[in-house]
Amino acid sequence: MAAALRLLALAACAALASAAASGAVPADAASSAHVAAIKAAAEHRRLQQSTCVAGTFWNGACSACPAGTWSGAAAGFCTPCGPGTYSNATGATSAATCLSCPAGTASAVSGASALSACGTCAAGTWAALGSTSCSACYLGTYSSSTGLGSASACTPCPAGSYAASAGGSSLAACTLCVAGTFSAATAAVSSATCQPCAAGSFSAAGASTCPACGAGTFSAQGQGTCSPCPASTFSSATSATSSATCQNCAAGTYSVLTGLPAQLSCLSCAAGTFTAGSAPYPICG
DSSP states (O other), rough: HHHHHHHHHHHHHHHHHHHHHHHSSOOHEEEEHHHHHHHHHHHHHHHHTTTTTTEESSSSSEOOOOEEEEOOTSSSSSSEEOOEEEOOSSSOOOOOGGGEEOOOOOOSSSSSOSGGSSEEOOOOOOOOOOOOOOOOOOOEEOOSOOOBGGGGGGGGTTTTEEOOOSBBBBGSEEEETTTTTOOSSSSSSSSGGOOOOTTTOOOOOSSSOOBBBTTTEETTTTTOOOOOOOOOOOOOSOOOOOOGOOOEETTTEEEEEBBOOSSGGGGEOOOOOOSSSSOOSSSSS
C-alpha cells in the first residue's frame, strides 16, 4: 500500500511538472501541489504506523521487532536494548524484556540479541550486574580467576607484600617487602607499608613479622640476617643489638666456631696449652 501511494505521488508530481513546463499549469501552482502530494504521502505513512501494535514497527507493513530490540504501541521503529543488556525475544513490547548481563560479564554493544554478547571478565578484573565494561581489581589486590562479580571477590595481597598497580592477575602482582623490613597489613598499596625491623631482629623478604636474633647473634636495625658472635666468643642474650654482647671464652677455653650461645660451647685447651681469656683466641697456645 505504501509503495503504491509513493508511486502515485511521484506520478502526480511528474504530471504537474510536465504541465507546468508546458504552461498548462502555473509554476507556483505546480510547486504547491507537489508539496501537498508529499505531505499527503507522509500523513498516510504516519496513519499506517499508528496502527502498529507494541512489539512491531512499520516496514511497509507492521513487522515484529527483532531480538535485541523492542517498541511501544504506534512506534515507527524498534528501540535497541542498551549496553550491558540483551534480549533473545522477538516482538518485545518494553525495555523490561532486555535482560542485564550477569555479574562477572559485560557488554558495550547496543541491541545485543543473546547472552553470548556478554563477555566474561578476564583475570584481574570484575563487573557487577548489567555492566558495560569490566573494572580492574583495586590496588593492593589481585585475582587469578575470571568472571568475578564484585571488587570484594579480588584477593588481598598477603601481609609482607603490596600491589601499587591495579588489575593484578596473579599473586606475582604483589611485590614482597625487602629483607630487613616487614608489614603486618594485608591489601597494602605501597612499599611505605614495609617498616624496618628493629635492632635485635631480622627478616627475609616478604615477612609479616621480624623474629628476634637468637643467642650467639646480634643485628642492627633493618637487617635481613643476624650476625654471629666471632670465634671464641659467645652470647646467651637474645635480641642482641650489637657485638658488645659477645663475651670472650673463659681462660683455658677456645672455639673456632662463630655464633656460640653459651660458655659451655667453648672447648677446653689441650694439656700443655692455654688461652688468657682477655681476648678471643681461636686456638690455644
